[in-house]
Amino acid sequence: MGLLERAAFGVWRKARSLAGRGFVPAEEPVSPVDCPVGRIPALGLDLPAEPALGADALLDSLLRAGAPTALTPAQARALHRHVWWPGLARAAALGGGPERVEPALRALGEWIAADRPGQGPAWEHASDAALRLLSWGLAVAWQRGELPDPLWRRLAGSAEAHLQFTLAVPALSEGPADHRPALQAAGLAVGGLLFPELPSARRARAEGLSRLGHSLDAMTTADGAPRCGSPSALLLAVEAALLARAYARAASVPTPALLDGALLRAAWFLRVLGDGFGGLPNIGERPAPSLFGGVAPWSTPWGTLWALGLSPGEGAPDHAVDPVVGLLIGKAPPKPGPKADRSKTWGLVSFRDSGWVVAQAEVKGGSSRAVVLAAQHAGLWAHPDAGQVLWDLPKATVLADPGAWGQHPELAEPEAHGGVFVGGRRFGAVLETARVDGRDATVTLRLSSDGGGPGAGLIARRELKLAGARLSFTDRFEGEGNAPFELRWPLGAGWTLTQAEKGFEGVHPQAKLSVSTDGEAEWVIESGEVVEGESLVSAPVLVARGRAAPGQRLKTRFEIK
CATH class of the missing domain: 1.50.10 (Glycosyltransferase)
Incomplete structure (x- = not known):
């Protein structure tokens, strides 16, 4: 007992x-x-x-x-x-x-x-x-x-x-x-x-x-x-x-x-x-x-x-x-869920029935943890978006889910959250692959419109590559058409983000962040909000804007210094 x-x-x-x-x-x-x-x-x-x-x-x-x-x-x-x-x-x-x-x-x-x-x-x-x-x-x-x-x-x-x-x-x-x-x-x-x-x-x-x-x-x-x-x-x-x-x-x-x-x-x-x-x-x-x-x-x-x-x-x-x-x-338990894919650095578990991926690696001071949400959830307690990527390090939350809208109507709009938007609509996400290889963990998503609109003929493929204190995004557009797009990354509470000579620099009481970008897009910083405790607090959002066309590629890299 x-x-x-x-x-x-x-x-x-x-x-x-x-x-x-x-x-x-x-x-x-x-x-x-x-x-x-x-x-x-x-x-x-x-x-x-x-x-x-x-x-x-x-x-x-x-x-x-x-x-x-x-x-x-x-x-x-x-x-x-x-x-x-x-x-x-x-x-x-x-x-x-x-x-x-x-x-x-x-x-x-x-x-x-x-x-x-x-x-x-x-x-x-x-x-x-x-x-x-x-x-x-x-x-x-x-x-x-x-x-x-x-x-x-x-x-x-x-x-x-x-x-x-x-x-x-x-x-x-x-x-x-x-x-x-x-x-x-x-x-x-x-x-x-x-x-x-x-x-x-x-x-x-x-x-x-x-x-x-x-x-x-x-x-x-x-x-x-x-x-x-x-x-x-x-x-x-x-x-x-x-x-x-x-x-x-x-x-x-x-x-x-x-x-x-x-x-x-x-x-x-x-x-x-x-x-x-x-x-x-x-x-x-x-x-x-x-x-x-x-x-x-x-x-x-x-x-x-x-x-x-x-x-x-x-x-x-x-x-x-x-x-x-x-x-x-962890006392020699049975493991009723999906098995972990492991390398010397990373452990990665894919919950394919629900579209979740959790990857963790040991870094100085604790763990680097990335969570990929590749499923759309609805309801009062849900996150209203798919294709979002969250990233925690021992000293700070880098990329965050702002929280659900049930008690905070300000978060009801999809644009309050991260993801890929084309033609003014969020692209839904499907998990394609999730694997570890040596020092890296890689996750690929297929994103597309779930309805009509200007971006209906376009498909986005997002590849995430995690390497300890670095997280890289590569977004490619395929298919047919041409439509305006937005890529959005809400940061966690406590960050201040400013433009630098080669991208952006972030400052947090416990960490520093470097963001490098590559591709045909306008990169801007917007003000957002995230739930902290029972309240909403201000937090920056990094946004890339442009026009999506087949063959277009954008790269974004976040690295903790």
Whole structure:
């Protein structure tokens, strides 16, 4: 058993003896818990005026003295999800900040007593109710079930209302690839396993685990990549599924084979995308703060494992390791996804079912990582473009995805992103080849119009060649016709780009960049925006403009100095 599974087993036994005893809600809700904006009652919150708060800021704000202030809907929703409780419980379990847990538990008890199930801002979304169940499950595991009996009874009574509500109300969804049905299913499973004696527990547990397998399978392609185009959304679903599976293993409840297979494939994709660098690139929207509040950086498989406590201790037998966890931590795991193509320098993995390519090489100070997106994704959490190339180095993100448009309408236009545009339309991309050879990794794309317009008869072939701290693009036009084109490369936050004698020079607080160009085009610098945290920040965009004709070739080389 992993650490969480052992903790979950103890919690499961304790909850079994206490569940459902004597929960009596308050006669009247504490104002203004049902107001349109909403706030957690009786916490004395004094929050800053940002439009949204991450888990760390919520923890800092939770116990801050001062008069309650009105919350934005995003702030209220984040607090109502109770993502702050696991962070406090984790800090106390690791020996830091135990004095913060007791007042937080009092506040939680007051919230439950004041709450009216099904009413108010805390119950606007079934996925939020499920996230509360997930937060409770993780927090009580961190606290090893050591909660005051009155709070246990209140949690049990409220959990029954949560299970009934979550069973009855479908999650909002942009389609079968959305992460929210997976979160709802995981919440049902954890709630049913955490409080096994509740009337709805058996049904919630069975439906939750079954739905979770189908939802996670629908989120991913056959090679494990996310259909929705947002790795952060996939990681959130994987976090929830790992927690549900840990509780199921603790209670000796088998999990469906569909869930186990989908979880392995998704974990393999996340391992490839983040391995050797420590984080996921900024692709698509981050739909919510991590379930595991207070873990930074939140969007890494390693942060997930640290929060879950699932890394096996020294001397643990291999067969005791959850295979998904073993996959993420590299403990002789099975590899359910595509194999890596390797040379002495590069490792390259092609996810051809979804059009992703991930290439990594060790360089001074860390890894050089390039991600090629050769597929068009649609939906709220997606990146709205294909043919984009992202490039990270240890000191800086060089080429970036600005982020999805769901929470930032400024990014809705295709021109806010990178790629090849001909005749005013983005060319779609198809992955042709991806290989490594000696010190170089090479990826070729075929780009063409998916409709009519001036560029309908033209085809672009883009070859990328990666060599450590250098990335070269060669773009060739074929076919018939003549139309205006744009090649666009958004840079990451923190860069300043200026024209130089032989191209362009970039300056970043941690690095310097040289850009050389060759071909019949006008090269200019434009101002763009990228998502950083919860905000949009300015970042330069390098643009090449000209007229595309058969036989035309352009070369662009980015090199970190």
